[in-house]
Amino acid sequence: MTPRFAAPAPALDLGGRTALVTGAAGGIGRACALRLAAAGAKVRAVDRDAEGLDRLAESAAGLPGTVEARLLDLTDLEAAEQAAAGTDVLVNNAGLQRVSPLEDFPPDVFHTVLTVMLEAPFRLIRGALPHMYGQGWGRIVNVSSVHGLRASAYKSAYVAAKHGLEGLSKTAALEGAPHGVTSNCVNPAYVRTPLVERQLADQARAHGIPEERVLAEVMLRDSAVKRLIEPEEVAEAVAYLCGPHASFVTGTSLILDGGWSAH
Template sequence: MTASGTPSPHDTPAPSAAVASQAAAPDLAGRTALVTGAASGIGRACALRLAAAGAAVRAVDRDAANLGTLPGEAAALPGPLDTLTLDLTDLDAAEASADGADILVNNAGLQLVRPIEEFPPDVFHTVLTVMLEAPFRLVRGALPHMYRQGWGRIVNISSVHGLRASPYKAAYVAAKHGLEGLSKTAALEGAAHGVTSNCVNPGYVRTPLVERQIADQAKAHGLPQERVLTEVLLKDSAVKRLVEPAEVAEAVAYLCSPAASFVTGASLVLDGGWSAH
């Protein structure tokens, strides 16, 4: 908690602890999963969750230092985990990295909070490259193998901002809306080949990406930083806490499981009631 008694993004509520500690049956043994943005946050949780389910995980990120600590954390899990340091703005390398993946989790992202008239065009371009064009190239690289074997799972980590807009996030909202369309198109094309494609749409998740934007949000809204969480980030959420990365990873694991074979072209919302308004 902060000194004022309001929730802090560093508080860890009890419900997520149970999720993080759940034992995972190895139901993805023999499958290979590629997870982008795997050095921290949602991507790291997804990589560990899929390895816990028995998948051989290829964890991709440009952050070599944090990525390098992941194999040690996964050492006791049923599925092997390897890492690949890669900047997704290298689109050819991104596409090549997805060859042979049975499961693709497009998670990597970045954020900048600015009014449109102040938004740097080069940053807008980079956000769209990493969060929309790179997922397209990764899907393009993964599909031939998935089609050949008649099975595949594409999970795109979207956001409630893939369904709703917020001010000062032109690039992020545009990229996530585009990702929703890409995911649905892949679902329609892949259905005849045993490939599903879905989005997971969390609200604000306890990640470095969210924590870094608090200062920008404070400036954009003219608020002290300690009021951003309750008055901006969680303002429209009925459940007044951040989503935990492990909770998002559980949704991803479900969409990769045999039980979800009929779920495709969907957007699985984990927004604490935000979009119920």
């Protein structure tokens, strides 16, 4: 009997599809927006950083798809839900961080982190699903974190939001499956982004060590691969989950943590 081998995976083609990427002005969001535009998608790139969005749009010139920059503050939940209407691909990426012990953590910051990183994704998914269900196809990719699976000290809001996002993503997967909609998380460890770079001083204070020791002794301590992840690596994982060969992948977490969770 002749063995059967799978055909090579086709190049990702999102021509005719509309994708929305939050937090698109920099870091992972920027890399995702450019990757999906390179696959032919019409990308709605949303952020509250106007200058970053302008730079993104310039970088996207000449790609097969397009990037439409839209200013959006995700604490405006109604506007977030409306922005997601008519999208085929939704990438919930926007995030913020605060490093502080629980007893000193500002309640207003905790509330803002949960709003942007959990409630806003819920509203965006809610806004995107009617169109996805109507056409029988959709891709929801939630940029979670190793902190969606593991906790770290001094990051109560971020860890709580990412753990909640994991549950939201799984629920969307169960409800979306009969309609051709997948929902998954991508879980990187520390990525080379401004969000991570801004943590160095806060981590040094929280752990009582010099800033130059934070990368090795805190951020990369639990990772078997001793380097930061590049945003483009995360964007490739997002792209994979949007492709035809990932139609059976739903309700799960694609972990890019360099072996952190293997402990």
